[in-house]
Amino acid sequence: MVRETVLGNGLKVLIQEVHTAPLASVWCWYRVGSKDEGPGVTGVSHWCEHMNFKGTRNIPRDQVKGIIEKFGGSWNGYTWIDQTTYLETASKDALDRMLFIEAERMDGCLYDPADCESERTVIISELQGGENDPEQLLDTEVTAAAFKVHPYHHPTIGWQTDLETMTREDLYGHYRRHYVPSNATLVVVGDVDTDQTLKAIEKHFGKIPPGTVPPRVKQVEPEQQAERRVVLRKPGTTAYWKAAFHAPAFEDEAFFPLLVADAVLNGAAGLNIWSGGGVSRPQRSARLYRALVDKGLASTVSGALMPTQHPYLYGIHAGVAEGQSLSAVEEVVLGEIDRLRTGGITPEELKKVQAQLRARFVYDGDSVTDIAHQIGYFETIASWSAYHALRTRMEAVTAEQVNAAAAKYLTASNRTLGWFEPQVEA
Amino acid sequence: MPGLNPTRVTLDNGVTVIAKSSHTTPAVSMLVGVRTGAYADPADREGTAALCARVLDRGTVTRSADAIADDLDGRGASLSVVTGRHQTAIAATCLAEDFGSVLALAADVARHPRFDDGEIATRRDNLITTIRQEEDNPASMAADAFSQALYGSHPYARKVRGTVAGVESIRRQDLVRFHQKGFEPSGITVIVVGDLDEDAAIASVAKLFGDWSAFAKASADKPALAVPDALPIATRNLVPVPMMNKSQADVVYGFVGIRRSDPDHTAMSVMNNALGQYAIGGRLGDNIRERQGMAYYVFSSLDATFGQGPFTIRAGVAAANVEKTIASIDAELTSLLDKGFTDQEIDESKSYMIGSIPRQLETNGAIASFLLSVETFGLGLDYDQRLPGLLSAVTKDAADAAAKRLLDPVRATIAVAGPWSPA
Numbered sequence: 001m002v003r004e005t006v007l008g009n010g011l012k013v014l015i016q017e018v019h020t021a022p023l024a025s026v027w028c029w030y031r032v033g034s035k036d037e038g039p040g041v042t043g044v045s046h047w048c049e050h051m052n053f054k055g056t057r058n059i060p061r062d063q064v065k066g067i068i069e070k071f072g073g074s075w076n077g078y079t080w081i082d083q084t085t086y087l088e089t090a091s092k093d094a095l096d097r098m099l100f101i102e103a104e105r106m107d108g109c110l111y112d113p114a115d116c117e118s119e120r121t122v123i124i125s126e127l128q129g130g131e132n133d134p135e136q137l138l139d140t141e142v143t144a145a146a147f148k149v150h151p152y153h154h155p156t157i158g159w160q161t162d163l164e165t166m167t168r169e170d171l172y173g174h175y176r177r178h179y180v181p182s183n184a185t186l187v188v189v190g191d192v193d194t195d196q197t198l199k200a201i202e203k204h205f206g207k208i209p210p211g212t213v214p215p216r217v218k219q220v221e222p223e224q225q226a227e228r229r230v231v232l233r234k235p236g237t238t239a240y241w242k243a244a245f246h247a248p249a250f251e252d253e254a255f256f257p258l259l260v261a262d263a264v265l266n267g268a269a270g271l272n273i274w275s276g277g278g279v280s281r282p283q284r285s286a287r288l289y290r291a292l293v294d295k296g297l298a299s300t301v302s303g304a305l306m307p308t309q310h311p312y313l314y315g316i317h318a319g320v321a322e323g324q325s326l327s328a329v330e331e332v333v334l335g336e337i338d339r340l341r342t343g344g345i346t347p348e349e350l351k352k353v354q355a356q357l358r359a360r361f362v363y364d365g366d367s368v369t370d371i372a373h374q375i376g377y378f379e380t381i382a383s384w385s386a387y388h389a390l391r392t393r394m395e396a397v398t399a400e401q402v403n404a405a406a407a408k409y410l411t412a413s414n415r416t417l418g419w420f421e422p423q424v425e426a
Numbered sequence: 427m428p429g430l431n432p433t434r435v436t437l438d439n440g441v442t443v444i445a446k447s448s449h450t451t452p453a454v455s456m457l458v459g460v461r462t463g464a465y466a467d468p469a470d471r472e473g474t475a476a477l478c479a480r481v482l483d484r485g486t487v488t489r490s491a492d493a494i495a496d497d498l499d500g501r502g503a504s505l506s507v508v509t510g511r512h513q514t515a516i517a518a519t520c521l522a523e524d525f526g527s528v529l530a531l532a533a534d535v536a537r538h539p540r541f542d543d544g545e546i547a548t549r550r551d552n553l554i555t556t557i558r559q560e561e562d563n564p565a566s567m568a569a570d571a572f573s574q575a576l577y578g579s580h581p582y583a584r585k586v587r588g589t590v591a592g593v594e595s596i597r598r599q600d601l602v603r604f605h606q607k608g609f610e611p612s613g614i615t616v617i618v619v620g621d622l623d624e625d626a627a628i629a630s631v632a633k634l635f636g637d638w639s640a641f642a643k644a645s646a647d648k649p650a651l652a653v654p655d656a657l658p659i660a661t662r663n664l665v666p667v668p669m670m671n672k673s674q675a676d677v678v679y680g681f682v683g684i685r686r687s688d689p690d691h692t693a694m695s696v697m698n699n700a701l702g703q704y705a706i707g708g709r710l711g712d713n714i715r716e717r718q719g720m721a722y723y724v725f726s727s728l729d730a731t732f733g734q735g736p737f738t739i740r741a742g743v744a745a746a747n748v749e750k751t752i753a754s755i756d757a758e759l760t761s762l763l764d765k766g767f768t769d770q771e772i773d774e775s776k777s778y779m780i781g782s783i784p785r786q787l788e789t790n791g792a793i794a795s796f797l798l799s800v801e802t803f804g805l806g807l808d809y810d811q812r813l814p815g816l817l818s819a820v821t822k823d824a825a826d827a828a829a830k831r832l833l834d835p836v837r838a839t840i841a842v843a844g845p846w847s848p849a
Contacts, residue, residue: 020450021788041595059729065705067775070783089785118719121744126722129742132564132844234670237562238555269504276789279504279519284495296548297553322555352500359453359502359521366451367788422562 001385003194003377007202009210009317010182014375014384015197016189018368018377025089025372026098028105029380032178032336033082034156034216035310041166043158044174047123051171052179053077054115056108059101060113067101068284069093074149075101080156080273082309083380084178089369092191096200101231101345102186103204106179116168118183124164127157134232134420135317136239141230142418146244146313150221168261180211185381189372221246221311227418236422240322241298245409245418247314250307251382256393257405259305259312264402265316266303270360271390273306274373282356287340288316291332297324301333309331309381316408326419344403429811430787432797433624435632439614439640440518442701443631444797444807445624447792454620455790458516460535461651464586464610465511472598473553473588473609478601479509480532480549483516485540494531503528505535511586512732513802514608519791522621526630531619533634535608541601546776553593562589564676565742567845569667571580574677576736579654611640615801620790651820653733655679656682659837664752668841675745675844680717680738681832686730686803689703692816693824694728694737699775700767700825701758702726702739709771709774710739714754736830752842756835758783763833780814 005013046364053075055061068075068356073090086105088098109331130136140155147153178372186205188197248254267283281302283289290300305314320329363380365371378387430445444641464475483505487492498505503520505528516536520528560566570585577583615633618627659682684694702710707725714724729735741749787793787810800809 018547020448021784023785023788066778069705069778070774070781072778072783074785091781091784122715122720122722124676125720125742125744128744129722131673132676134562222538237558266510267499268743278789280506282499282502282504285492285499293552294548296551299552299559319555319559321551322558323551355500356502362451362521365788366453369788424516 001388003343004384005198007181007206009206009208011205011208012185012379013198013201013265014185014187014379015192015194016371016375017192018189018371019191021368022092022191023089023368024092024095024098024188024192025087025368026083026095026102027087027187027309028102028374029085029187029376030081030178031082031183031186031380032084032214033080034154034158034213035151036178037151037154037340041163041174042162043123044166044170045084045158047119047163047166048156048171048175049079050086050113050119050123051175052105052109054112054119054255055110056104057110058108059104061112063157068097071097073098080154081312081375085376087369087372088133095192095197096186099200099204106205107208109175110127111168111172113168113177114182117172120163123157127160127163128368129158137234138230138232138240138242138418138420139317142242142244143313144396145228145230146246146416147221150219150308150310152168152312168212175410177214178217181205181208182210182213183222187372187376187378187379189360189375190368203405217278217310222250224414227412229420232418233423234349234420235424236420237423238322239326240317240420241320241326241333242315242316242317242418243333244313244418245414247305249309249311249407250386253310254405254408255307257401258409259357259394260350260353260397260402261340261345262303262305263356264312264349266301267306268299268360270357270364271307272364272370272374273377275364275370278336279396285352287336288333291336292318292329296308296321297329297332307381308376316357340406341410344406345399347399350397350399350402353421354395354397358391361390406407428500428666429458429808430793430797432807433628434807435628437632437636438448439636439638441635441638442615442801443628444617444801445617445622445627446793447622447798448619448642448793451518451790452522452621453790454522454618454622454633455794456517456529456619457617457794457798458532459615459617459802460514460536460609461512461613461802462604463510463514464584465581466604467584467588467592467652468600470592470823471590471600474596474600474604475509475514476587477550477553477593477596478604479507479514481545481601482507482539483535483543484545484549485537485542490541491545494535497527497531501691506534509533509586511582511728514701515798522632525627529630534704535637536614537586539605541598543598546598546601550593550596552791553588554590557587557590557593564672564843567667567669568676569680571667571843572680572839572841573736575663575841576680576682577656577666578658580654582656582733582735609796611635611638617797617799619794619797621739638805643695650750651732656734659839660719662836663839665841665849666847668843668847669843670845672844673782674742675748675842675846677707677741677743677748677751677802678738679752679838679840681834681838682734683728683737683832684730685734690732690828691730692728693820693828694832696727696772696775696779696817696820697825697828698728698737698770699779701762701829704775704778709758713758714741716750718750718754720751722743725797730795732794745844748842748846758835759835762829767822769822772820772822772825776817776820781818783810783813
């Protein structure tokens with residue numbers, strides 16, 4: 001299904017033909033995310049992502065607008081802790097144009113000083129828009145408290161103080177170091193011919209110098225020794241609760257058992273962080289939903305175990321219902337976690353959530369854009385073949401493994417608890 | 427490009443069924459569209475439709491809420507009920523092998539909700555919490571203040587999610603009545619899209635919905651709902667909603683828009699694209715985001731429905747830039763009214779809108795939503811094939827005229843929620 005090719009300059013190319021619609025999706029992935037940022041320049045990867053839409057040697061600034069829209073296409077990009085990625089999805093006739101754009105982005109972005117300055121305030125606006133959401137504020141604080149050593153500590157958008165002081169040279173240097181073929185993966189999925197596509201890719205990317213693979217993050221988060229707590233008291237209308245447990249990386253054998261544990265607690269969420277399948281979680285029979293939402297203690301509850309390159313976090317978060325207390329929500333969640341750690345899951349639950357996860361993996365790949373995302377995402381944090389092995393790994397999980405993972409990871413000393421306590425304004 | 431060419435059948439009782447086979451993934455998306463929504467909320471019970479949506483799938487006459495939850499979760503199927511101003515929809519996604527069972531469940535939910543008192547109490551508190559959460563969200567608060575100022579005594583001033591007082595006063599009987607009145611076979615459209623055989627799927631729907639007896643006379647064509655005109659606005663109005671604890675302000679700037687049935691609708695949608703959508707937010711994005719670096723988001727939108735929904739421009743900006751942002755919107759609109767669009771802008775927007783149709787009709791869920799809108803507004807089953815021609819026919823003059831008809835800074839309604847108050 002997927003044809004893997006490595007160009008002479010080290011660029012890995014993954015092509016999958018899907019002929020259900022006359023579309024093609026092109027994604028270019030870079031192994032650089034907010035974990036690859038040092039002190040003083042947090043947020044530089046995300047800021048670079050913004051700058052890489054602002055004109056290149058061969059795409060004048062004023063011709064960026066409409067470059068893919070003319071073909072009815074959409075483009076976008078995102079940055080997270082392990083990756084920066086860019087995509088275009090358009091009519092298959094626009095394939096050559098999409099490849100041209102990505103080649104230009106890899107090697108020819110301009111970083112005009114005036115554009116860098118103008119984007120500084122756009123990004124601070126993006127950060128402040130996020131701060132308007134108390135759940136996001138709480139998430140940032142809890143994540144920072146959970147990581148003392150590993151750079152997963154800081155938010156992808158960066159700290160505002162760094163965003164205020166970073167220079168054009170910081171941005172451009174980061175771009176040149178990380179945007180090299182040997183640090184990238186190009187994915188093409190859609191109504192294309194693989195051989196012809198490869199030729200076009202060679203034409204656009206073949207001459208880009210290989211560059212050197214940038215140094216990798218070496219820090220390892222030491223084992224957490226004690227429960228940590230974050231209490232945010234700010235004006236607001238409702239309370240939010242969050243827990244974050246240090247969790248296994250995607251390639252760790254405990255990842256899928258913990259994913260199953262989350263599905264038992266919260267319903268299966270799938271593994272596409274781009275679209276989330278666009279389908280709401282089947283969670284009404286899940287343990288935490290029944291214990292919190294059906295009992296009226298919380299309006300929402302959810303869990304998140306993300307596939308990441310290094311050990312990240314397993315989060316549980318809840319919106320506290322009007323008139324209910326954070327401590328009541330906390331008591332119930334921690335009680336349910338204890339029940340899971342001591343009593344494990346039942347064979348019926350395992351069967352149910354495996355059926356859910358099987359369905360989610362289908363919903364996760366229902367467009368050429370999503371299939372291309374999944375292939376590139378897993379290649380960036382592990383290997384593209386891991387995408388095709390999701391179902392096998394998930395189906396091999398036993399109740400014993402789930403119980404062992406819950407017992408190991410969902411402990412008091414491995415968690416950080418966060419409260420957002422709304423203060424009534426005087 | 428072959429069109430969707432779905433199969434459409436009207437059952438004897440007036441239920442419309444549309445089926446579209448698509449074998450991209452072994453899954454099915456379905457929508458049971460019901461022609462009722464918050465517009466039908468009793469005046470002193472704002473939130474009736476929203477609460478009804480939350481309780482509807484929490485138990486039927488023959489299935490408990492827990493049994494429904496176990497059934498859906500056991501299949502990895504998702505089912506939710508969403509409501510808008512004029513439409514409520516039961517939306518479900520499942521694997522193809524579960525299509526029959528999940529469709530049967532959706533039919534049961536639509537036809538025989540139990541409206542259990544305990545469930546009403548739980549979901550009422552849940553809805554109230556959601557309303558309270560939105561009171562802390564500047565984007566929601568700005569949108570609410572904007573609607574109230576723009577529509578005044580017109581029903582579009584009201585919130586779909588309701589008010590705390592409205593939701594608190596809803597009784598079980600209100601929900602039962604809302605369901606009896608609004609869930610009527612002639613107002614039901616069942617859409618199924620995915621890995622299925624169209625004829626067999628229609629037969630399954632007919633079996634589950636065909637014996638639903640109609641109160642009104644069945645008709646193949648559903649009449650459009652008559653919504654009164656909004657009152658004309660003659661003056662500019664700025665409504666501040668101070669939320670001093672927030673990091674930035676949300677601005678909503680706009681006008682009363684048009685009905686979906688308006689002959690200018692296609693021209694308006696091209697105008698909207700060129701003004702505030704194309705690439706990163708059209709002309710407005712060029713100015714406010716790209717040139718001035720003031721906002722992460724700025725865009726315009728056209729909400730044309732049975733009545734004159736709003737035409738809005740929205741942006742999130744630092745408090746210090748609120749006046750500058752509003753002045754920039756004024757300046758862009760004034761310049762547009764004076765000089766019109768360029769030919770290039772209109773050509774680009776049209777090519778984009780035409781070219782994006784296949785991409786927007788790629789997934790089962792997207793096709794189902796598109797078909798429901800086609801049916802709701804009587805656009806015709808070949809609308810996906812006619813749309814490129816309709817868009818092509820929009821001239822620069824028509825787009826300029828559309829702008830002139832709606833946009834005028836002198837009559838703008840503006841709401842600002844966030845850490846800002848007027849000097």
